[in-house]
Amino acid sequence: xxxxxxxPFVEAAFDVLKEVLNTDIKRGELYLKSTSKPVLGVATIIxxxxxxxxxxxxxxxxxxxxxxxxxxxMEELKELDELGKATITELANMITGQAVTKLHxxxxxxxxxxxxxxxxxxxxxxxxGVEALIVPIHLPQGKVEINVAIKEKA
Amino acid sequence: xxxxxxxxxxxxxxxxxxxxxGTPFRVLIVDDSMFVAKQISQILxxxxxxxxxxxxxxxxxxxxxxxxxxxxDLVTMDITMPNMDGVTALKxxxxxxxxxxxxxxxxxxxxxLVKQSLLAGAKNYIVKPLDRVKVLERITSVLKNL
Numbered sequence: 001x002x003x004x005x006x007x008p009f010v011e012a013a014f015d016v017l018k019e020v021l022n023t024d025i026k027r028g029e030l031y032l033k034s035t036s037k038p039v040l041g042v043a044t045i046i047x048x049x050x051x052x053x054x055x056x057x058x059x060x061x062x063x064x065x066x067x068x069x070x071x072x073x074m075e076e077l078k079e080l081d082e083l084g085k086a087t088i089t090e091l092a093n094m095i096t097g098q099a100v101t102k103l104h105x106x107x108x109x110x111x112x113x114x115x116x117x118x119x120x121x122x123x124x125x126x127x128x129g130v131e132a133l134i135v136p137i138h139l140p141q142g143k144v145e146i147n148v149a150i151k152e153k154a
Numbered sequence: 155x156x157x158x159x160x161x162x163x164x165x166x167x168x169x170x171x172x173x174x175x176g177t178p179f180r181v182l183i184v185d186d187s188m189f190v191a192k193q194i195s196q197i198l199x200x201x202x203x204x205x206x207x208x209x210x211x212x213x214x215x216x217x218x219x220x221x222x223x224x225x226x227d228l229v230t231m232d233i234t235m236p237n238m239d240g241v242t243a244l245k246x247x248x249x250x251x252x253x254x255x256x257x258x259x260x261x262x263x264x265x266x267l268v269k270q271s272l273l274a275g276a277k278n279y280i281v282k283p284l285d286r287v288k289v290l291e292r293i294t295s296v297l298k299n300l
Contacts, residue, residue, distance in 0.1 A: 020283050073189070086188035093187075093234075094283050097261030104263065112263075114234060 003133065005103070005150045006030070009056060010135045012098035013146050017139060020091065021071050028136035033147065038122045040145060041065075042080065044092035045118065045125070050110025054130060054150035056099075058092040062119065064142030071141065080119065089115045095146075170294045171203030178204040179297060180225055184215030184243060185232040185259065190284070194230055194259070197289050203228075212238030216246045219254070228293065229256040231276070233267050241271050248275040257296060259284070 010027065017025055042065040044058040060068070062080060069084040070077045072091065077084045092115045100112060132149040171178050181203050185191040195205045207222055209215035212235050219226055229247065233240040240258060247254045258271045258279040268279050277296045280289055 016283065073192070083188050083192065086190075090187050090189045090282075093261050097263040097282070100263040101265075114236070 003030075004106075005052065006133045006135060006146070006148045008099040008102035008106075009095065009146050009148055010137075012095045012102065013058075013135075013137055013144070016091065016094045016098060017137065017144070020094070021068065021139065021141070023140055026138040028138055028143075030133060030135050033132045033134050038124050039147070040143075041121065041123075042088060042117065042119050043123065043125065043147075044089055044115050046092060046096050046115045047113035048110050048150060049113070050153075051108050052110055052150050052152050054148070055127065056092075056096055057125065057132075057145075057147035057149075058088070058095065059145040059147050060088075061142055064139075064144065067141035068139070068144075085117050085119075089117050092117075169202030170290050171198060171201040178202050179227040180204045180206040180222075182207045182209065182215070182218055182222060182226045182229045184209045184212065184218075184229060184235070184240065186210050186235040187232070190232065190259065190282070193284055194289065197284070197286050198293075200286075201290060211235045212240055212243030212246075215240075215243045216250075219247050220250060223251060227255060228297065229254065230280075230293075231256050231258050231271075233258055233260045233264050233271070241267055241274065244271055244276055245274050255296060255300065257293060 040059045041062045042060050046056045048054050065088050066077055066080050069087040072087050096112060127149040130149045130151045132147050134145050134147045137144045181198055183191050183194050183205060191208055198205060206226060207218045209218045231240040231244055244256050247256060256276045258268060258276045260268050260279055261282050278292050280292050
């Protein structure tokens with residue numbers, strides 16, 4: 001996977017998180033994750049299909065998801081209920097929307113699927129034939145991982 | 155004790171959601187995201203608009219519009235939704251009521267669909283993330299120019 005695919009997502013995540021949470025954020029080191037490693041617990045998945053194909057995962061611990069959803073709703077949510085999940089999904093929508101604009105400007109053409117959110121302990125997401133690149137982003141609410149697995153269409 | 159009447163200017167601005175004669179503008183919100191729908195209603199409620207209905211997808215949006223017609227002054231329409239997308243729903247609403255006032259709510263990266271919507275009769279659009287100032291500016295500018 002080419003690193004240039006992940007940068008627009010990281011930049012978009014930075015911009016959007018900064019804007020909606022109104023807070024300072026730090027970017028961690030890029031790393032590769034083998035697909036047999038479990039995700040953090042609340043994962044929003046958006047699929048890509050077109051010149052390139054794959055998926056984006058916005059991954060975070062349940063506690064972080066709850067804190068982010070609470071901050072975005074300006075009220076304390078007690079659990080990640082329907083509203084909480086809709087909030088995290090919308091966050092993923094805003095980030096990918098912005099990233100895709102950047103990728104389209106670079107000449108890539110593809111469509112996105114609507115986001116799905118999955119929650120649970122020790123979930124493993126498997127992508128055949130493409131490794132996932134991950135950039136952790138550190139917020140006061142915890143860590144959010146931008147997990148991108150994209151390949152050019154064969 | 156100080157009461158509100160001691161500060162006559164604080165609330166002197168007429169809320170954006172009211173007509174000059176004092177009745178609220180009535181809004182139908184069509185959005186599959188509970189979060190976005192709630193955000194829009196909070197912003198509009200705080201300015202005196204009346205949320206007359208909400209719908210979770212384009213199909214339901216068109217049905218609600220027909221049911222509530224002629225009591226809807228404004229529709230906020232998400233673009234990406236299940237069952238029927240916002241552009242198709244917009245076209246159906248405009249076909250039913252050519253005077254319908256529809257404002258599209260779009261994520262970035264949907265410029266082509268926004269363009270299609272404007273050509274199909276949407277009056278304006280708002281790009282997410284939504285903020286209060288942006289939402290009220292776009293909506294009031296549309297209502298002023300009716």
